Amino acid sequence: MTDMLNQLEAIIADRKANPKEGSYTNFLLGNGRNKIAQKVGEEAVEVIVAALGQGREEQIGELSDLFYHTLVLMTELDITLDDIRTELQKRHNPKVES
Numbered sequence: 001m002t003d004m005l006n007q008l009e010a011i012i013a014d015r016k017a018n019p020k021e022g023s024y025t026n027f028l029l030g031n032g033r034n035k036i037a038q039k040v041g042e043e044a045v046e047v048i049v050a051a052l053g054q055g056r057e058e059q060i061g062e063l064s065d066l067f068y069h070t071l072v073l074m075t076e077l078d079i080t081l082d083d084i085r086t087e088l089q090k091r092h093n094p095k096v097e098s
Contacts, residue, residue: 005081008068012075028072036073043069 015025028036043066050062074080 002081005067005071009071009075009081012071016075025072028069029076033073033076036069036076040066040069040073 012025015023016029019026019030028039043062046062047059047066050059054062071081074084
């Protein structure tokens with residue numbers, strides 16, 4: 001899964017650097033941080049709804065949407081998966097300094 005997330009992160013970063021006409025990622029990035037954050041919130045709600053009353057396929061689909069939109073927001077905020085990994089490692093082992 002990590003490899004796919006890294007690939008998706010790279011694709012999103014490439015879309016930001018080299019916009020592609022008709023790209024949904026560029027649509028989101030072009031509408032700015034507020035729109036992207038709103039989409040992350042919408043997807044989070046859809047994850048909750050799926051978790052509480054839908055089947056596994058819908059749950060996987062909604063979680064995938066949330067991961068994607070979160071990666072778009074991270075790109076907009078200039079936060080990388082490595083930044084997140086570092087933070088999680090610090091939380092797991094607080095004695096490790098960065």
